[in-house]
Amino acid sequence: MLNIRIEKTTCPKELPAADNPLKFGTIFTDHMFLMNYETGKGWHDARIVPYGPIQLDPSAMVFHYGQEMFEGLKAYKSDDGRTILFRPDKNAERAINSNKRLCMPEISVDDFIQAVEAIVKVDEKWIPTKPGTSLYIRPFMFATDPFLGVRPSDTYLFAIILSPVGAYYPEGLNPVKIWIEDDYVRAIKGGIGEAKTGGNYVASLAAQVKAHEEGYSQVLWLDGKERKYIEEVGAMNIFFKIKGKIVTPMLNGSILPGVTRNSAIELCKSWGLEVEERRVSAEELYEASKDGSLEEVFGTGTAAVISPVGHLRFEDHDMQIGDGGIGEISQRLYDTITGIQLGKLEDKFGWTVEVK
Ligand code: COI
Numbered sequence: 001m002l003n004i005r006i007e008k009t010t011c012p013k014e015l016p017a018a019d020n021p022l023k024f025g026t027i028f029t030d031h032m033f034l035m036n037y038e039t040g041k042g043w044h045d046a047r048i049v050p051y052g053p054i055q056l057d058p059s060a061m062v063f064h065y066g067q068e069m070f071e072g073l074k075a076y077k078s079d080d081g082r083t084i085l086f087r088p089d090k091n092a093e094r095a096i097n098s099n100k101r102l103c104m105p106e107i108s109v110d111d112f113i114q115a116v117e118a119i120v121k122v123d124e125k126w127i128p129t130k131p132g133t134s135l136y137i138r139p140f141m142f143a144t145d146p147f148l149g150v151r152p153s154d155t156y157l158f159a160i161i162l163s164p165v166g167a168y169y170p171e172g173l174n175p176v177k178i179w180i181e182d183d184y185v186r187a188i189k190g191g192i193g194e195a196k197t198g199g200n201y202v203a204s205l206a207a208q209v210k211a212h213e214e215g216y217s218q219v220l221w222l223d224g225k226e227r228k229y230i231e232e233v234g235a236m237n238i239f240f241k242i243k244g245k246i247v248t249p250m251l252n253g254s255i256l257p258g259v260t261r262n263s264a265i266e267l268c269k270s271w272g273l274e275v276e277e278r279r280v281s282a283e284e285l286y287e288a289s290k291d292g293s294l295e296e297v298f299g300t301g302t303a304a305v306i307s308p309v310g311h312l313r314f315e316d317h318d319m320q321i322g323d324g325g326i327g328e329i330s331q332r333l334y335d336t337i338t339g340i341q342l343g344k345l346e347d348k349f350g351w352t353v354e355v356k
Contacts (some may be wrong), residue, residue, distance in 0.1 A: 001180045002035070002046040002111050004118050009050035015126065022133055022166035024303065029123040029135075033115050033160035043158070046115065048122050049163065055102045057146035061153045069098040069197045073259070075120045075128040075135040075162075075355065078343030083120060083355040085137075086341045088113045090259040093138065098195040103152035104141060112139070114218035117355045119160050124355070128164045132172065134341070136165040136303065158240045168235065168303040169217060173334060175310025175324060177297075178233065179211035180282050182315065186234060186254075187288045188224030193231075193254030200256075216313055218299075222282060226256065229279045236301030237261035238309075240280065241329055244292045250277040260300040264333050266349060273329075282314050289319035296327030306334040 009030045016027055028051055035046040062068050071091045076084045092112035099106045107115075116137055120127075120172070127135040139160045143153030169176055184207040187193025188201055207219045220238060223229040230249050232238055237258040240247045246268045251257050268275050288294035289312070297309035308330040312319045339345035340352060 002043075002114050004033075004115070005045075005047040006118075006122065007047065007111070008122070016128070016164060018130070022128060022164050024165045024168045025136065025163055027164055029126040029162040029164070031119060032162075033119040033158075034113070034151060034223045035158045037156040037158065039154040043107065043111070048119055054157070054159070056144060059148055060142075060144045060292070061147055062142035062144065064148060065101060065143070065150055066197070066199050067104065067153055068141065069095065069102055069104060069195060069251055070138060070140035071095050071196060071321065073116070073137045074302060074341070075127055075131050075137060076341045076343070080343070082343055083124055083127060084118065084341060084343050085120070085353045085355060087259050087351045088116055088353055090262065091139070094196060094257060094259070095141075097212070098197060099141070100194040101192060104143070105156060107158060113353070115139070115158075115160060117353075119162060123162050126162060126164050128166075130166075133164065133166050136163045138163065148234050165303075168301070168305075169307060171217065171307075173306070173308065173326060173331075175308040175321070175326060177216045177311040178218045178220045178297075178299075178309050178313070179207075179214060179216035179229075180212070180222065180314040182209045182222055182227055182282070183207070185224040185227070186221040186231065189253040191224075191254060194251075194256060196256060201234065201298060208234075214313070216311075220312070223252075225309050228283070230279045230282060230285070231255050232258075233299050233301075234309060236299035236304045239264060239298050239300065240285065240288075240294060241327065242288050242297035244274070244295070246273050246275045246329065247280055248275070248277055248281055252279075258300055258302075260302055260305065260337065263337060263349075263351065264300045264306070266308055267333060267336055270348075271332075281329040284315060285312065286314050286319065289321070294319070295322060297321045298330040299332070300333075305337060306330050
């Protein structure tokens with residue numbers, strides 16, 4: 001159990017106006033959570049302080065060798081005024097896995113959730129209530145030893161910042177166009193693709209720039225070995241509806257195990273749909289799109305929730321998915337997941353946690 005010191009700001013910021021579109025990740029709340037780690041001493045000095053710059057030595061190891069990880073989850077306000085988190089235990093567990101892979105110290109599931117609840121409670125008034133909005137929670141940890149040799153750091157800072165957000169993609173729930181990348185590679189089994197760390201995102205930028213230039217908003221990655229099998233989009237996992245079955249790439253060591261991915265699988269199964277977690281090749285998708293059996297494509301992620309895909313580009317082919325609009329399963333998943341998150345639908349799975 002953490003002993004959290006709270007220092008409230010003396011100059012609170014103005015809350016965003018009701019008509020502010022809350023462009024993803026651009027507005028930050030009044031406070032942040034910080035906690036330090038030192039080998040031999042463990043985690044200490046848990047505190048909530050006014051949001052502001054963090055001073056670091058220019059030689060801090062994170063700047064040079066990228067030893068850092070992060071998480072993403074959201075808080076919602078229900079119509080009856082409750083503050084709700086969605087599956088924070090899953091983020092805490094995934095953070096531990098990332099920490100292990102990156103030789104970073106772990107934070108217990110209970111302490112992680114306690115820290116998230118504490119900072120959300122302090123900045124509760126920042127949770128937006130307009131449809132499609134939420135308070136995005138970004139926990140992150142990085143190496144702070146002032147040292148230029150390559151080894152795991154002995155000191156770390158763990159922080160949590162909060163950002164009121166609208167839709168992740170400017171398209172909102174409207175279908176996005178996605179580029180299947182067959183040149184650059186995001187991750188490979190044995191590497192760090194399964195960990196939530198900045199290195200995976202910087203690896204994606206060159207292909208993302210290329211895709212944007214071609215009019216596509218995101219990149220869909222293929223496996224790094226054979227460059228044949230679909231992996232993930234980087235900001236979300238990917239699902240296909242082929243001949244009535246829901247198909248998603250199986251977790252293979254280089255794909256991020258998404259919390260929304262897991263929730264979508266559980267929901268689809270509970271609706272009696274057949275769900276296959278397996279290898280799926282870009283060629284299979286192309287053939288299925290030609291014979292009309294590729295019925296729906298959508299991405300899942302905390303930031304994006306459910307993002308229907310209207311077009312997929314593979315080699316020289318632009319495949320339109322269905323009529324290019326929002327598919328039936330995408331809409332149903334979006335309505336159900338956001339309904340549970342907002343406390344409007346019964347939480348049969350026990351996924352929500354109320355912050356008191
Ligand atoms: C999330 O969905 O929370 C993520 O971390 C993806 C990020 C690129 C916004």
